[in-house]
Amino acid sequence: MTSSPDTENHGASCPMDYVLRMLMGPWTTYILYNLRTYGPQRFGELKRRVSGVSAKMLTERLRTLEGAGLLRRDYEATIPPKVTYSLTRRGHELDEVLGKLADVAIRWEAEDAARRSLKAAE
Numbered sequence: 058m059t060s061s062p063d064t065e066n067h068g069a070s071c072p073m074d075y076v077l078r079m080l081m082g083p084w085t086t087y088i089l090y091n092l093r094t095y096g097p098q099r100f101g102e103l104k105r106r107v108s109g110v111s112a113k114m115l116t117e118r119l120r121t122l123e124g125a126g127l128l129r130r131d132y133e134a135t136i137p138p139k140v141t142y143s144l145t146r147r148g149h150e151l152d153e154v155l156g157k158l159a160d161v162a163i164r165w166e167a168e169d170a171a172r173r174s175l176k177a178a179e
Contacts, residue, residue, distance in 0.1 A: 097143035
């Protein structure tokens with residue numbers, strides 16, 4: 058992958074850019090949330106928990122997260138093969154940050170619901 062001077066300069070001025078771009082990928086936070094909350098999971102279990110994601114998209118996101126060092130893919134050569142995904146130490150470094158983001162999201166969602174309820178009552 059080549060980078061343009063714009064992305065190189067932007068990355069140098071904003072060290073969070075790489076992490077934020079990775080987290081903004083489709084389904085990424087949902088996948089990380091599930092692995093963080095429920096621990097290691099096989100593909101089918103993870104697909105059921107991340108409702109609405111296609112197998113192709115889930116596979117793509119898992120490969121991206123594995124490539125970034127956030128996930129570990131453990132393969133057992135059984136019949137059928139058993140593949141389990143879990144967070145790496147690097148993935149767990151996001152626990153506190155994602156927990157705080159979840160807290161903010163829950164609070165904002167409640168505030169927005171209360172605001173909508175007040176408008177509906179007017």
